[in-house]
Amino acid sequence: MQVFRGIPQSSDQPCVLTIGNFDGVHLGHQALLARLRHRAASLGLPTAVLTFEPLPREFFAPKDAPPRLVSLRRKLELLAAQGVDRVYVQPFNARFAELSAEDFIDKVLVRGLRTRHLLIGDDFCFGKGRRGNFASLQQAGALRGFQVEALDTVALGGERVSSSAVREAMLAGDMAHANLLLGAPYEVIGRVIHGDKIGRTIGFPTANIQLRQTTMPLSGIFAVTVDGGPLRQAIGACSIGVRPTIGDKLQLRLEVFILDFAGDLYHQRLSVRFWHKIRDEAKYDSLDALKAAIDDDCARVKQYFFDAKYAEKDEGSQSGA
Template identity: 80%
Template sequence: MQVFRGIPRFGNQPCVLTIGNFDGVHLGHQALLARLRLRAAMLGLPATVMTFEPLPREFFAPDDAPPRLTSLRRKLDLLAKQSVDRVHVQAFNRQFASLTAREFIEKILVQGLRVRHLMIGDDFRFGKGREGDFAMLQQAGREFGFEVESLDTVDFGGERVSSSAVREAMLAGDMVHANMLLGAPFEVVGRVMHGDKIGRTIGFPTANIQLRQTTMPLSGIFAVTVDGGPLRHAPGACSIGVRPTIGDRLALRLEVFVLDFAGDLYHQRLSVRFWRKIRDEAKYDSLDALKSAIDEDCNQVRRYFASEQTF
């Protein structure tokens, strides 16, 4: 998969295009991308995705933007798994946001990407003030020679599949439902970095996973499996939070205690898959109380994996 920063002023090869945030690359996104690949194959053109960094809501209302399901790097990994040919990552900044709908069509779609077939969701709006819509794209397609296809949202058990629905399930602690909407277990990938080593002092050395985002759509203690380095589907207890027992106003951290493992994981790139929420994060009066809580967390993780076939 080829990844480009921004849009060329004048594109060389025509494409079949879809546009969106693609946060999480959930079942709805996957259905759209499957149609994109099919149409691209029929036309003999590259299946192309245009996405944004930052996301539009992060640009317009950074304090109110919802936590991302995926960092940009993770999203690109997921798009590659969907066999997308090209991804254009467009900087969503003041200059881009000021483009009128007509300018977006002419500069981005026609001149820059040379779109021959455009696939969009049924709620897609574009241009300054969100003035552009499906009807405007259809008219532009007739003028500039590209086709426009609108796709309905995907339902799962009567529920509209969306990034918001996945996020809401995670915030409610329902990882089973969130994973069903994603089509796979929620996964965080990152490198193991040195931390403060407090877990090691109380008998639970944890892998401190580097996060590429300052907020997450979930928090608490989870039953997870870990892959990477010497680990293959290794069960573990994972904590995502701000560690209130250790201090106040600490940065968000993801830490994993891998059960029955005593090796060195520093600088390994690990994949952590989330299966079940054990409990919320809590503040304890002492490190001894925290140690007892972690011990019980590990017991619950063992019981969960002993009773569930997760992989």
């Protein structure tokens, strides 16, 4: 997959394009991208995604913007996994925000990306003041030589699949529902970096995962699986938060205690998949109290995966009966 910073004055080849934030690349996004691939194959053209950095809501109201589901790097990895040929990452700044709907069509869609077919969500708006919409795109396409197609909302059990719905499920601690909307377990990937090494002093050495986000849509203690380096589907207790027992106003951290493992993981790139929330983050009066809580967390993590494995075997035996 090719990644471009900004929009060229003129592309070297026409494309089949879609536009959006693609935060999380959930089932709704995946349906859109599947349609994009199908349309591009029928026209013999590459697929292209136009996305933004920062996200528009982060630009207009940075203090009120919701936490991202994924970093830009992770989003690009997820788009590549969906078979996208090109991604244009447009800096969303004051100059870009001032583009009128007409200039957006002319400078971005027609001249910049040479769009032949545009696939958008049914609620897509664009241009200064969000004055452009599906109807105006259709009118422009008829004059400027590109087709426009809207994809209906993807629903699951009567619920609209969206980044907001995923985020709400995570904030509520319902990882099973969040993962259902994502189509896969929520995953954070990063390198193990040096931390304060407090965990090892109480018998729980943790892998401190480098985060590329300053905020996340979930916090607390989670049952996770970890892959990377010497680890294959290792189970662990993961903490996401600011470690209130250690101090006040500390930086957001993601730390994983990997059960039944002893070894050096520094500089390894690990994948952490989130399956179940154990509890919220809490402040303890002492490190001994924290140690007792982590002991209990580990027991609950083991029980969760034991129950999940038993349930999986039970379903298999019933289906084979």
